[in-house]
Amino acid sequence: MKIIRKVAMSYVYLNDEFVKSDAAKISVFDQGFLYGDGIYECFRSIGARLYHFSQHYQRLRQSAEALSYALPYNQRQLEEVLLELRQRNALQDAYFRITITRGRGEIGFQHDLKSALTCVIIAREFRGFAAEHYQQGIALRVAQIRRNAPEAINPKIKSISNLNSLLGKLEAKAVGAFEVIMLNNKNHLCEGAASNVFWTKGGWVFTPSESTGLLEGVTRSTAIRLCEEHLNLRVIRGEYKLQDLLCADEVFITSTSLEVMPVIRVDDFTINQGVVGSLAKRLRAALHQDMELSGE
Structure with a gap:
């Protein structure tokens, strides 16, 4: 006999309403669907506290201003929505994604850019990644595709038009790698x-600078602060070549979902004899402590 298990219904927030997720719909004429004309932001809550949400909101507003969007909610209003959505979905530590598009329009680029925005907020329980990845480390692939040039697409816009990253992910999947490292159009590490990338050499911590065209991750800035203020390590930002990474003592990547993920292999190059370095462990522990102590 087939056993049917009931799945708890979740909610999303869609254009000023809490809607059951299987009933949430947007128009086929939505400009985000047709043209990738949209922005997004992902972040977490630790219990009922939104972790570093003010930084994520400022980046959302920065993206909106770059695309001439008038955000429909201020920071306090969004915080109230997020916490209500967390409660409706009975989440403990939540992972949120806010997506905002230019809304319903017409085919072609001559339509009115003043249409009402579409706003969707999704929340789910944060599960993270398997412990073995942090214990054993991961492999990276150096992508053949290059990161979009900042002269072409402003890296300060966190855009839903993310084909460049998707193509990189497909390269990683094809060779069984966890993630890719992308160079920019000047052959610099980006x-x-x-994710954002860090490495150590001779007691120093290095990471590509904003001039390379990278997206300035909130977790990246937190990692830099924790290295300098809590671990007494100076972080040097600059324009680096691939060889700098391959000669590293230790490599790790960061993001909201990855936290601090250790890397033991880049293509065919083994990092630190294939052993997870101590800094990645210490920095992740410091990040967890920062999450627990955060007043946001």
């Missing part, structure tokens, strides 16, 4: 498809 970032992962959905």
Whole structure:
């Protein structure tokens, strides 16, 4: 006899309403669907506290201003919506994604850009990644595709039009790698498809600078602060070549979902004899402590 298990119904927030997720719909004429004309932001809550939400909101507003969006909610209003959505979905530590598009329009680029925005907020329980990844480390692929040039697409816009990163992810999947490292159009190290990269050499910590065209991740800035203020390590930002990474003592990547993920292999190069370095462990522990102590 087939056993049917009931699945708890979740909610999303869609254009000023809490809607059951299977009933949430947007128009086929939505400009985000047709043209990738939209922005997004992902972040977490620790219990009922939104972790570093003010930084995520400022980046959302920065993206909105770059695309001439008038955000429909201020920070306090969004916080209230997020916490209500967390409660409706009975979440403990939540992972949120806010997506805002230009809304319903017409086919072609001559339509009115003043249409009402579409706003969707999704919340689910944060599950993270398997412990073995942090214990054993991961492999990275150096992507053949290059990161979008900042002269072409402003990296300060966190856009839903993310084909560049998707193509990088497909490269990683094809060779069984966890993530890619992308170079920019000047052959400098830039970032992962959905992460920022760090490495150590001789007691120093290095990471690509904003001038390379990377997206300035909130977790990246937190990692830099924790290294300098809590671990007494100076972080040097600059324009680096791939060889700098391959000669590293230790490599790790960061993001909201990855936290601090250790890397033991880049293509065919083994990092630190294939052993997870101590800094990645210490920095992740410091990040967890920061989450627990955060007043946001």
